[in-house]
Every structure is written in structure tokens, then in C-alpha cells.
């Protein structure tokens with residue numbers, strides 16, 4: 145039978161743990177240049193030389209003593225799940241702080257392999273590390289690696305196997321030695337436990353148990369006798385050293401680290417090139433006065449680019465899909481009407497409406513992944529910290545909010561890195577107001593009907609409205625409920641890194657793919673349900689169907705908002721499940737008759753040719769679009785309405801359309817987000833409160849907006 | 858002699874940490890991030906309107922709020938008081 149080796153991948157945040165696993169196992173675990181990308185344990189497997197090696201990617205930690213929510217995941221895993229091996233990933237350009245953790249990990253008495261990652265960046269900084277000496281001093285093989293250049297991958301695997309096979313031959317404790325007196329205190333504590341409760345020594349790695357009890361960071365069950373004894377020892381130590389034991393032990397560990405560095409780091413550089421580059425960029429991006437304006441310009445550019453770059457591809461997809469619908473319709477011309485209606489309208493139409501806007505998503509995600517990969521995201525947190533402190537939050541909360549513009553679900557999980565529980569709840573309640581990619585597709589559709597001349601502006605205004613609502617809610621909640629005052633903000637600012645094209649494309653593709661899959665599965669399901677509900681009893685008009693009648697009853701509540709129709713109501717219901725299905729549902733409920741077999745026919749080969757040619761034309765369109773942006777080219781935009789567009793144009797006024805979008809923006813984003821909130825906050829209460837807050841805000845804002853716009857339009 | 862803290866100092870100065878007078882959990886956090894007595898740090902950046910500051914701790918950069926910086930007592934790199 146194959147032997148399974150369980151390898152826990154542990155290290156400081158942002159050292160390349162996930163990237164290294166990806167390089168080893170060929171997985172696509174999310175990577176990003178800021179601290180706290182991984183907040184959940186993620187597994188990856190590889191077979192190597194007859195072994196099944198099981199990697200567990202864990203959230204980054206600075207220490208095993210301090211425990212925020214995501215750090216707890218890592219530490220609990222190490223202590224309770226007893227991995228066979230720890231793969232300690234180290235950022236070689238930042239040895240001192242990284243080695244602090246390494247020393248602490250030795251206390252867990254688990255065999256260790258060390259990856260000296262980011263080895264490729266060392267050259268730039270002119271540092272030389274003696275990795276062999278390193279291995280000796282740390283009781284564990286230390287291997288230079290680079291996840292970026294695929295360096296050291298096999299060596300890591302070989303050493304994991306070697307270490308696994310010599311498991312019992314290791315003596316972990318000899319590498320962490322405090323000064324004699326502290327070791328004596330540890331020994332006294334051990335003797336005391338041995339005499340009173342020897343069982344406890346069996347439950348934990350011994351060294352970890354003793355040091356963490358003495359440091360006061362142990363949070364498992366302890367008999368009061370031991371606690372009292374430890375407290376007495378602590379008092380004694382403080383009398384002797386005039387320092388508390390925790391500080392003393394941290395200093396001791398740093399002393400060990402310095403000692404190792406003295407013997408292994410060969411050359412200290414004079415010019416630290418790559419760091420200088422980051423420092424220079426920060427002088428611009430974090431500039432006292434320019435920093436914030438630059439940030440806002442970047443945000444604005446993101447929207448502009450999202451639309452400019454995607455428009456030609458949206459047009460191309462639109463054409464392709466309506467041609468496809470013709471081809472299929474033609475193909476089905478002898479089938480019964482209901483089947484044709486179901487396939488072309490319900491399925492193809494539905495999927496089509498959503499697919500058409502994937503280029504918008506893709507461009508948005510490309511830009512977001514550039515922000516994530518470059519390290520700018522931590523700078524945004526830095527710049528926004530002062531502002532966030534107004535309602536008791538810190539810049540750290542800004543990162544999940546920013547991620548929310550991609551998708552709210554991972555954003556909710558990203559709140560795990562926030563230390564204070566109250567700040568975390570408040571941040572999670574703000575996230576649903578951040579307009580995600582799925583909502584963007586609906587905006588894009590409506591804007592292309594009603595606001596062709598101000599597309600960017602209208603969508604930008606919606607995003608701003610979401611942010612504005614979140615802020616008002618946060619201020620109110622904080623004033624009357626949370627009353628947060630003393631938050632703090634400590635965040636590492638990683639060096640800037642140039643994300644590779646591959647990284648950006650892959651990242652965006654993964655997200656677009658999951659959007660399509662999500663949309664695909666939901667659309668099919670909702671299409672089937674809605675198709676049936678709008679066709680029962682058989683033969684009646686859609687609005688007299690069961691769904692039509694029920695939705696009609698409910699729709700009165702939307703009357704004051706300008707869209708009190710049963711169709712709009714139904715679409716909003718579907719949108720509660722997922723915003724991906726709003727457009728397809730609209731297609732289902734707004735389109736009245738069964739499509740006729742069109743006269744204009746198209747052959748399959750013609751279709752294929754149009755599709756390919758159209759794709760290349762889209763690139764030409766792209767340059768035109770960009771040219772037009774800068775006023776270089778005048779371009780006439782010809783609008784071709786598809787069926788749904790025509791209907792929507794008749795059913796909504798610009799005012800009611802905008803009001804509809806505001807509602808769509810602000811009410812609960814999707815079921816997945818609701819569940820994420822429940823899971824992350826561990827409470828049904830907050831989940832319900834979140835949904836209520838969103839509905840109320842949506843209703844109030846739409847009401848105001850509609851009645852205001854009605855005056856002018 | 859007056860104690861000087863990190864928050865009082867201007868951009869571009871290099872100093873050494875003398876002690877940290879902050880609540881214990883916060884102090885331990887900073888300690889474990891390498892801000893221990895004797896560590897040299899450099900103040901790199903100031904955000905406007907009383908926002909956070911960016912410092913360099915050995916090989917890496919860290920953002921802190923002014924309030925925390927007030928609790929970090931520093932001295933000149935050669936060990937003399939400020």
C-alpha cells in the first residue's frame with residue numbers, strides 16, 4: 145500500500161506558501177501579494193516515488209502564541225491533527241522575522257523541512273545565505289526554493305520523504321535553548337506537572353506545553369494547581385529580571401535567531417535594490433497628499449477600462465449568440481412549439497443574456513488581480529485607515545470590502561483576518577453593499593438600453609451609492625450598537641511585485657469560469673421552474689399563470705419604487721438566489737410569445753465564419769474604443785436591440801430603471817453570501833439582521849431615488 | 858531626560874527601539890513582529906490627517922497607527938537618549 149505523508153505548510157503570511165504548493169502539486173490555490181490571502185486550510189496531493197504526499201496549505205502566522213481567527217486554524221491544526229511533517233516556508237529576504245516562527249515551531253516537536261523561498265529575489269538584494277549551515281543550526285534540512293522559477297521543487301519532495309523515514313531520529317529540542325535560568329524554570333514546571341498531573345504531558349508536545357504555560361498563551365484546559373504554580377514562577381522571574389516572562393522569551397528567541405543569522409548570512413548588501421524600488425513607488429502611492437487622489441483615480445480608471453476594453457467583445461458575443469439562437473431555432477423548426485420555446489427562450493436565451501456580459505467580468509477581474517498581485521491592495525488599506533477609523537474600523541477592514549467588488553462570498557471569509565470580533569461583524573455587514581461582478585452584468589444590460597451616453601457614469605454612481613450606503617449603515621450601527629473606539633491597525637506592507645500575465649489570466653479565468661458554472665446551473669434550474677410556473681395552468685397568458693398572479697399580489701410593495709410589475713418582482717426573487725439569474729429570468733418572464741421560425745436563416749458554416757471573423761474584428765473595435773476614449777476617433781454607435789431589450793425599453797422609464805438597479809444593488813446579493821455570513825459570524829441572528837438591513841436600505845434608497853428622478857425625467 | 862516616541866519623529870529618521878509601553882497583548886504582537894528593544898527602525902512615510910505611518914523594521918515594512926507609535930519609546934541608533 146502507498147504510504148501517505150501529511151505535510152502541514154506553515155510560515156509567515158505572504159511568504160509564498162500557496163504559490164509553492166501550486167508549483168509542487170500543480171494546483172491553483174489562490175495567491176496574492178498581501179498578507180491573509182489564505183484564510184482556510186486547503187489540501188493538495190501529489191504522488192512521488194511511491195508516496196502519496198498530502199499538503200495542507202494553512203493561513204500565514206507570525207507566531208504560535210497570538211491567536212486571531214485565521215491563526216487559530218493553523219495552530220489548532222498543528223496541535224490537534226498532528227501532521228507528519230511541517231514544511232516551514234520562509235521568505236529568504238526577510239529572515240529575521242521568519243526565523244522567529246521557525247524557532248517557535250521547533251517547540252511542537254514535529255519533524256520539519258524548511259523552504260528558503262523567494263530565493264530568486266536574494267540575488268537582487270545581494271544577500272548570500274549558507275543553506276547547509278542553516279540546516280545544521282535549525283535541526284532541519286533547509287532548501288532554497290522559488291515558487292516563481294520552479295526552483296528546488298524535487299529537492300523539497302526528496303527531503304520530505306527522507307525526513308519522514310528518519311522521523312524518530314530527530315532531536316528537536318536541542319535547537320531551541322534558552323539561557324540556563326529560564327531552562328531551569330521550565331524544568332521546575334515540568335517536574336511539578338509530572339508530580340501532580342502527569343497525564344497532561346501526554347496530550348501536548350512537551351516543550352510547547354511548558355513554554356506556552358509559562359508565557360501565558362496556553363489556552364487548553366489546565367488544572368488550577370498548575371496555573372497557580374506557573375503564576376508563582378512568573379512572579380519569581382519578574383523579580384529577578386524586572387521583565388515579564390513573555391517579553392523575556394520573545395527576546396530570547398530573537399537572540400537565537402540573530403545568532404543563527406550571524407553564522408549563515410554571508411554578505412550584507414550595501415544597496416538593497418528591490419526594496420528601494422518599492423520604497424520609491426511608495427513615495428508616490430503613499431504620498432501625504434497625492435496618495436488618496438491617486439487611489440481615487442485608479443478606482444475611476446478601473447471602471448473606465450472595464451467598459452472600454454470589454455465593449456467590442458460584448459458586441460461580438462451578442463452577435464454570436466443571437467446567430468446561434470437562429471441556427472438552433474432553424475434546427476428545431478419541426479419540433480413542438482413548447483420545446484422550441486423552452487430551449488431557445490428559456491435555456492439559450494437565459495444563458496445568452498448572462499454570457500454576453502462575461503467580457504465585462506473578465507476585464508474587471510484582470511484589473512482586480514493586478515491589484516491583488518502587485519501589492520497595491522495593502523497600500524489601499526493604508527490610505528483608507530484614517531477614514532475607516534471614523535466608524536471604528538481600521539484599514540484592515542478595507543481589504544475584504546475591496547475584494548467584495550469581485551465577489552461578496554470570498555470577501556466575507558476574508559474578514560477572518562480582522563482581530564476584533566466587533567470590527568469583523570461590522571465589516572461583514574458592509575460587504576453586501578459592495579457591488580459584485582454578477583450585479584455588474586445586470587447594470588451593463590440596463591445601461592446599454594437606457595443610458596448609452598453615460599454608461600460609465602451611471603454605473604459608477606451605483607457603485608458609489610453602494611459604498612455610501614455601507615458607510616451610513618456602519619456609522620449608525622457603530623453609534624448605536626457596536627460603539628467601537630479602540631481599534632488598532634498593524635499591517636505588513638509587502639514589496640511591490642509585478643504580477644505575471646499568466647497569473648492575471650489564470651486568476652480571472654478561474655473566477656469567470658465559476659461565474660459561468662454558477663450561472664449555468666442556476667439558470668437552468670430557475671428557467672425550468674419559472675417556465676413551468678408561468679405556463680400553469682396551460683394555455684393562459686403568462687400574467688394569468690400561478691407565478692404571475694402571486695407575483696402580482698406582492699408587486700404592490702414595489703409600486704412606490706416605480707417597478708411594481710409582476711415581472712420585475714419575479715426577477716428580484718430570482719436575484720435573491722443569485723444575481724447571475726436576474727437577466728435570464730427577465731428573459732423568461734418578459735418575453736411574451738413563442739419566437740417564430742425566422743425568415744433570415746443562417747447556415748452552420750456561415751455561423752462559424754462570422755464567429756471567428758467577429759472575434760478578430762473585436763480587437764480592431766478595441767483599439768477604436770480606446771481611441772475614442774481619448775478623442776482620437778469618432779465612432780458611431782449603432783444600437784441593435786435584441787428582443788428583451790425592446791421589451792425592457794417599453795416596460796421601464798429611465799427613472800424606474802435606475803430605481804430598479806438601485807434596489808438590485810442594495811438588497812441581499814445572493815444566498816451564497818447569506819450563508820457565508822452565517823458561517824463566518826457563526827450566528828443566525830447576524831445573518832437575519834444582515835438580510836433585513838439590506839432590504840430596508842434598498843427600499844428606502846430606491847424610493848428616494850425614484851421619486852427624485854421622477855421630477856426631472 | 859525626556860522620552861521620545863516614534864510618533865514625535867519626522868520622516869526619514871533612523872532610530873532604535875528602547876521600550877514599548879502599550880497594552881500587553883499589543884506589545885507582544887509588536888514584539889513578535891520584531892519590534893524588540895534594540896531593533897533599528899526607520900520612519901518612511903506619514904499619511905495625511907493623522908493617518909498611519911509606515912516604518913521599516915530590518916528587512917520589511919510595517920504600517921502602524923500614530924496611537925501605537927506613541928507607545929514606542931525610541932533612542933538614537935548609537936544608544937544615547939534623544
Ligand SMILES: Nc1nc2c(ncn2[C@@H]2O[C@H](COP(=O)(O)OP(=O)(O)OP(=O)(O)O)[C@@H](O)[C@H]2O)c(=O)[nH]1
Nearest residue numbers: 158159160161162163176180181182204262290291
Ligand atoms: N519572486 C518570488 N515571488 C514569490 C515566490 N513565491 C511567492 N511569490 C509571490 O509572493 C506573494 C505571496 O504568495 P502567496 O503564495 O499568496 O503567499 P502565502 O504564503 O500563501 O500568503 P498567505 O496565504 O497570505 O499566508 C505572491 O505575490 C507571489 O507571487 C518566489 O519564490 N519568488
Ligand SMILES: [Mg+2]
Nearest residue numbers: 161162181182
Ligand atoms: Mg496562501
